[in-house]
Amino acid sequence: MAESDIPDGWQARGTPPTLFRRFPFPDYPATRRFLDALADLSAQAGVHPQNINFGSGYVNVTLDATASGAADAGLARRIDALLAQG
Amino acid sequence: MAESDIPDGWQARGTPPTLFRRFPFPDYPATRRFLDALADLSAQAGVHPQNINFGSGYVNVTLDATASGAADAGLARRIDALLAQG
Numbered sequence: 066m067a068e069s070d071i072p073d074g075w076q077a078r079g080t081p082p083t084l085f086r087r088f089p090f091p092d093y094p095a096t097r098r099f100l101d102a103l104a105d106l107s108a109q110a111g112v113h114p115q116n117i118n119f120g121s122g123y124v125n126v127t128l129d130a131t132a133s134g135a136a137d138a139g140l141a142r143r144i145d146a147l148l149a150q151g
Numbered sequence: 152m153a154e155s156d157i158p159d160g161w162q163a164r165g166t167p168p169t170l171f172r173r174f175p176f177p178d179y180p181a182t183r184r185f186l187d188a189l190a191d192l193s194a195q196a197g198v199h200p201q202n203i204n205f206g207s208g209y210v211n212v213t214l215d216a217t218a219s220g221a222a223d224a225g226l227a228r229r230i231d232a233l234l235a236q237g
Contacts, residue, residue, distance in 0.1 A: 093199060097190065104183065113179060118204040 072141045081130035083115060084141050088148070093121040100124060102147040112140060158227045167216035169201060170227050174234070179207040186210060188233040198226060 071077050075086045090096040096119060103124070107113035118125040126144060128137055157163050161172045176182040182205060189210070193199035204211040212230060214223055 093193075100190075104186075107179075113207055116204065116206050118202065120202050121199055 070138050072138050072145065074145065075138075075141050078127075079130070083130050084128040084138070086126050086141070086144075088124045088126065090122050090124070096120075096122060096124060099147060102150060103144065106143060106147060110140065110143070112137070114140075114144075156224050158224050158231065160231065161224075161227050164213075165216070169216050170214040170224070172212050172227070172230075174210045174212065176208050176210070182206075182208060182210060185233060188236060189230065192229060192233060196226065196229070198223070200226075200230075 071084070075084045077083070078085050088099060090099060100117075100119060103114075103117070103126075114126050115129040116125075116127040118127075128140055131137060157170070161170045163169070164171050174185060176185060186203075186205060189200075189203070189212075200212050201215040202211075202213040204213075214226055217223060
């Protein structure tokens with residue numbers, strides 16, 4: 066995955082590369098709102114992250130590597146955009 | 152944490168021990184229903200798991216060790232009961 070294809074704030078991990086980002090939140094309600102928005106986005110998009118790992122104040126998101134060998138940068142940007150809606 | 156205090160299907164991990172259980176599901180909608188029920192339970196109980204880790208077909212739940220040194224077996228059993236509602 067070319068550096069230029071990795072959205073700001075995300076890390077490429079593994080081979081083929083998945084995309085990973087940690088989203089910190091001040092409290093559980095804020096974390097919950099993000100998780101709900103992420104579930105709605107997944108339903109709309111018909112895809113969901115490979116893994117979501119969360120506690121009261123953070124959500125770690127890992128996006129699958131696709132058949133073409135790179136995780137979905139467009140999905141990463143749509144997830145980022147959920148923050149602006151929060 | 153005494154063996155007898157660990158609900159069936161859960162594992163005690165670490166010192167002080169947290170409680171861990173993996174819940175497998177046949178598909179993402181079933182996973183989603185369990186996550187939503189878990190969020191409702193957390194809101195009602197006023198406590199939430201230390202960590203939840205999920206993908207399309209599983210949810211891994213880790214419950215905090217409490218000040219008394221044992222994770223909350225009662226909460227574990229209430230989470231188990233959500234399966235019966237699914």
